[in-house]
Amino acid sequence: GAVVSQHPSWVICKSGTSVKIECRSLDFQATTMFWYRQFPKQSLMLMATSNEGSKATYEQGVEKDKFLINHASLTLSTLTVTSAHPEDSSFYICSAIGMTSQETQYFGPGTRLLVL
Amino acid sequence: QKEVEQNSGPLSVPEGAIASLNCTYSDRGSQSFFWYRQYSGKSPELIMSIYSNGDKEDGRFTAQLNKASQYVSLLIRDSQPSDSATYLCAVNNGSGGSNYKLTFGKGTLLTVNP
Numbered sequence A: 001g002a003v004v005s006q007h008p009s010w011v012i013c014k015s016g017t018s019v020k021i022e023c024r025s026l027d028f029q030a031t032t033m034f035w036y037r038q039f040p041k042q043s044l045m046l047m048a049t050s051n052e053g054s055k056a057t058y059e060q061g062v063e064k065d066k067f068l069i070n071h072a073s074l075t076l077s078t079l080t081v082t083s084a085h086p087e088d089s090s091f092y093i094c095s096a097i098g099m100t101s102q103e104t105q106y107f108g109p110g111t112r113l114l115v116l
Numbered sequence B: 001q002k003e004v005e006q007n008s009g010p011l012s013v014p015e016g017a018i019a020s021l022n023c024t025y026s027d028r029g030s031q032s033f034f035w036y037r038q039y040s041g042k043s044p045e046l047i048m049s050i051y052s053n054g055d056k057e058d059g060r061f062t063a064q065l066n067k068a069s070q071y072v073s074l075l076i077r078d079s080q081p082s083d084s085a086t087y088l089c090a091v092n093n094g095s096g097g098s099n100y101k102l103t104f105g106k107g108t109l110l111t112v113n114p
Helices: none
Strands: A004-007 A010-013 A019-025 A030-038 A045-051 A067-073 A076-081 A090-098 A111-115 B004-006 B011-014 B019-025 B032-038 B045-050 B054-058 B061-066 B071-076 B085-092 B102-104 B108-113
Touching (some): A004 A090, A030 A076, A045 A067, B045 B071, B071 B085
Parallel strands (some): B011 B108
Antiparallel strands (some): B061 B071, B085 B108
């Protein structure tokens, strides 16, 4: 149980385009989903927290107009990187918390983004 | 600034030995502590969670928590080459309710030599 999927697993795009990443909880309803970013040899940095049906809460320094988060249902959250630039190239990972274990975050497999 | 500190390593142990990974945290009010394993190029996977002072054992893994010293550790007994990975310590700094935010350390790279 507690499986989280992400799609796509990797994406290459041109600078200036937008990229959408999906995060799904497959066998549980996720009350909260989190989006992280990880640069090479660095730890995970929380970008934002999203709850179903409400606006995401962004961490300090994360541009909410650039990283659009939509949490439309209890099993799906999306992150859209708008007008991507090479410095946005990173490993984006989502995690989810379920109703039965509200402290444990289960991570998706991650999406590797390369902006040319 | 709530911080989680780990020795970046690399920590190298021979196969069959005990690997000891350490973590300290700055927020004395933290209540929940987690150890994640991250293989290169992959996302983290949960190994252990611990909430109370003392030891918690799960198979070859033992987590130890000392809230007075703001210290949490992970012991891996009978280390295997497949245990070679980066181990991330994570602390819940959330204020309760649905706000379960984790702060991660930078991770300790463990190498188990055959």
